[in-house]
Amino acid sequence: MGISRRKNREPEADPFYDMLFNMLIAFVFCFVIALLAFNPNANKSGDIPAHAEFIITMTWPDMNPNDLDTWVEDPGGHLLWFRDRDSGLMHLDRDDRGLVNDVLLINGNEVVNPLNQEVVTIRGFAEGEYTVNVHYYDSKDQKPVEATVSVVKVNPKAEVIFYGTVQLPRKGDERTAVRFTMGAQGQILGVNTLPKTMVERTQK
Known part of the structure; x- marks a missing residue:
């Protein structure tokens, strides 16, 4: 009696989920960039001194x-x-x-x-x-x-x-x-x- 073997196979990826994943990565990237831009300690080269001389x-x-x-x-x-x-x-x-x-x-x-x-x-x-x-x-x-x-x-x-x-x-x-x-x-x-x-x- 022959034994049938089932081959292991990865399910096909859904393009819709791939798109969502890429959008999530893009959103996180933009969020990090925005945080750096609003961080007052990120770049002090253009700051105006708060104190008076x-x-x-x-x-x-x-x-x-x-x-x-x-x-x-x-x-x-x-x-x-x-x-x-x-x-x-x-x-x-x-x-x-x-x-x-x-x-x-x-x-x-x-x-x-x-x-x-x-x-x-x-x-x-x-x-x-x-x-x-x-x-x-x-x-x-x-x-x-x-x-x-x-x-x-x-x-x-x-x-x-x-x-x-x-x-x-x-x-x-x-x-x-x-x-x-x-x-x-x-x-x-x-x-x-x-x-x-x-x-x-x-x-x-």
């Missing part, structure tokens, strides 16, 4: 209703002011308008922020001269205003480069608070208060 602060008396503005020009001729708050390596953190927008409603009560302060950060080193001006933009009481300006080098430790005041008798006045020259590594090479105008350049 220099901090410029301009203040005027608390509760003063008038609007003063900080203007800064860098060595490349870039102007920082309230209509161009990111210019070169400079950033205007807040445009303070005196008492305008300083009244906050908290739990149904009006709270007034009395501080008048503008802060500019410089986030890198551009070799050359920086100029810091104060502009008397708008007046509510038609009185003179005294502004105080400070420039602080933050790294590697806090160092006051300049601290002084400027007098602005009337609306429209512009005064140079300080001009300082920066070296390629951020060192300060010189400080002076020679006048230089900026505002009129934007009004032509």
